[in-house]
Amino acid sequence: MPVDPRFHPVTGPHSLAVLAEAAGARAVGDAGRLLHGVAPLRSAGAGEVSFVDGRRNLEALRASKAGAVVLAETSLAALPEGAVALVSATPQLAFARVAALFHPAPAVAAGIHPSAVLAPDAELGEGCEVGPYAVIGAGAVLGARCVVGAHAVIGPGCRFGDDCRILASASVSHCVAGHRVTLHPGARVGQEGFGFAPTPQGRFVTLPQLGRVLLGDEVEVGANACIDRGTLDDTVIGDGTRIDNLVQIGHNVVTGRGCVLVSQVGISGSTVLGDYVTAAGQAGLAGHLKVGSRARIGAQAGVLTDIPEGMDVTGTPAIPLRDSLRASIHLRNIGARGGKSALAPSGPQRPDKTD
Amino acid sequence: MPVDPRFHPVTGPHSLAVLAEAAGARAVGDAGRLLHGVAPLRSAGAGEVSFVDGRRNLEALRASKAGAVVLAETSLAALPEGAVALVSATPQLAFARVAALFHPAPAVAAGIHPSAVLAPDAELGEGCEVGPYAVIGAGAVLGARCVVGAHAVIGPGCRFGDDCRILASASVSHCVAGHRVTLHPGARVGQEGFGFAPTPQGRFVTLPQLGRVLLGDEVEVGANACIDRGTLDDTVIGDGTRIDNLVQIGHNVVTGRGCVLVSQVGISGSTVLGDYVTAAGQAGLAGHLKVGSRARIGAQAGVLTDIPEGMDVTGTPAIPLRDSLRASIHLRNIGARGGKSALAPSGPQRPDKTD
């Protein structure tokens, strides 16, 4: 079905030539063909652009009624008669640019809602948008064109670079962030970590949590996800890392750049991730571990030991993927008593960056 | 102990006859007996109504001092001397109606708090209650008798039917909802999903998330639960589906009617559930799966493959319940080296709709 313009205003129509330029793709067919929007391959019509990524969708491509399709060179032969194409080595990325042309992200509406509470010494860069009931604390500093959503709370002393978004009902304290950082609704960044010690009488005494949270450029923190500040040193999230909804990051965790932490992942305190580590949904990592760059942690895995660079692990306790598959087959066979299981065989789900 | 009237104002007293009518139950004993409230079976007194559901509670029933008990016909023989009864084929449901008569849900207090921020073109049906600091965006439409709690944020263009509740600190955007929908405190509905693609240089580019969230009639979304909007098509939650606290629903998930997703469940993007699917606490479902109607997914299960209609599955990767029990017994025996385990044998927990 077409994109709902009530929520996503549309621009255009645009010619195939214009789309090709935006997408960094090569137009195949009538470059003057006008397109009116984007839609999924199976429901798109003659005025709409779709995309296909990978060989498994060629059947869907042949059956599609889309007027234009973004695709790789190798899929071109399957393009239906009458459709035009945008050929790209990276179809998903090219399609994203087409979609963004039809539906540009809402412009930052510079201005401060009269109900927002800004400390007298808070500094906002040019062109910031601050929504109803946002609260910005003493000495906080925001760069240019930042968006602060309704009810967002930015604590004293926090610093954000340019083009950041602190969305509705998010709260952040004790934080220094780079550029183009996004905190999604309800994200909690900078609060006290879970640090306390027992007295001999069995009471718990909180250990002062005197660190901060450092967020690199382009970090995104998902809805209702939580990142605790450090105890003495900082909790550090590297450039480009993406954290999904309901993730928990404990105090003094450090990640490299480009890590992907899917929803409901939990990382215990002081664990260090290299670059481009991915953890699939609901995985859990114990504390004080080292996970090497490009390691991939499977969904629901329980990581209790250091992981070398580039290794795939799964299960609890997490073991190398190949070994885990043998163990799963063993258990499956025991369960089905040598007969066929009622479910298709499967392997553990690799973490996907996107659907 | 009696219900605290400071939080739950009480009406009455009510006669057994009145309760029987409210409950759709048959009175047994003096229909004029006055009852003053509800209480659990083990602590109820002569003026209070309890209920018993199922055979395992007959001992508790015999020992109870409750003045009146809602129960099934088959339990009547165990009713203590001096107590009266309300006989029903569905005791829990009948008791719910009795409880609601003593403690009616707070009436909607029609009115808009002066601090609420309503866009000029927002439309509210008759009798809506809008609390302090609620924010309702441009073009949003609410039906009659909706409750919007303190600090709730309803984004531009959202539409809700009649008798909806968007409770304290919840936020919703890009959403079209039916009647009698409830978003519990801190629920996050309609935000961007976790969709991005890597560039050849290793940066992540967000894919525009141009869908919506559609919530059917009587859908409930738990406290701090998250539902992401779709990428192109919508994320769809079918009529009557109940989603517990801290659940994550990824973009483009589709559920049928009457699904039950217990707390901390996670469903990855584009997975489709039929009707009346139940997933017990902390279960996780991979993306792009199909789960047939009336399937039951055990607590902490990791579903990595399609599930046929009506099947019970558990474990990670999830396998049919019967097979999983054999595998668990195998592991338990290895663990206990043939001796008795120190814990009682158990089976995986079936998802309960309620306690």
Add this chain to the structure above:
Amino acid sequence: MPVDPRFHPVTGPHSLAVLAEAAGARAVGDAGRLLHGVAPLRSAGAGEVSFVDGRRNLEALRASKAGAVVLAETSLAALPEGAVALVSATPQLAFARVAALFHPAPAVAAGIHPSAVLAPDAELGEGCEVGPYAVIGAGAVLGARCVVGAHAVIGPGCRFGDDCRILASASVSHCVAGHRVTLHPGARVGQEGFGFAPTPQGRFVTLPQLGRVLLGDEVEVGANACIDRGTLDDTVIGDGTRIDNLVQIGHNVVTGRGCVLVSQVGISGSTVLGDYVTAAGQAGLAGHLKVGSRARIGAQAGVLTDIPEGMDVTGTPAIPLRDSLRASIHLRNIGARGGKSALAPSGPQRPDKTD
């Protein structure tokens, strides 16, 4: 690196003698030495205080350049030349007191922000601090020196003792709490539990949730954690219990004192915990269980049966730790086909109270 004074203002400098008194420790070396702050052992300089806890850090101690170290008697021999020491039987606790002297918790800034909405009959004890846009409902009662953060919502009739903190964007209803209770940002306490019953036609009817949440003295509820009120009786959290971020506590759960529930733990309704039960990250407990005092539940465990006092359990279904280790080794060997696994052997993570 030194603690960032923009977020954590510092007092001092303080002499070793003063620190010894604050810490309840014995000074070793020049009692007049001035110290300026705290830092981790590996990065501290001559003006800073660190601590070392346990034998595994003696190498780090010898290499440290810290001016002063809090340590146990047994570590004293490894203290570098030129450093002074604070000797304590409980080094972590003593160091916490030193840290708190340098960085006292922010004083409560008594006063009510003009934008806060207080019901006319809400009662606040002396010296309370109420932040922007906080909402305090009819008949609510707060003790002395309570802190209510920006956008916090305290529902009608709630009662809190002295020195409580209800932090930014938290919401609480139907709750009676003791002294020194903390709700961290986004915590959700007192909302309706997940209680409903199916009608014969397949619709769900909510069961009135007529209980409350009772929080004992010094209870802490983590960021975005959720505690549902009881159905008839109450949900009860015992004195000193600490609940980490994103934890789910179902209706009618009862805990004893001093329990520790690490992040993303889920406890289903009506389960009862004794005193000093610890559950590590992402553990899940089924409903209607009894867990004995001092039981320890491993990370990601799935508890489906009662647990005796003092037992360590892990796995799903949770079994005694010792048995689980044998089963894990069995699976590991199958997976690695008798060869060496590519990962170091590990045992399941015991729940730590702190990092």
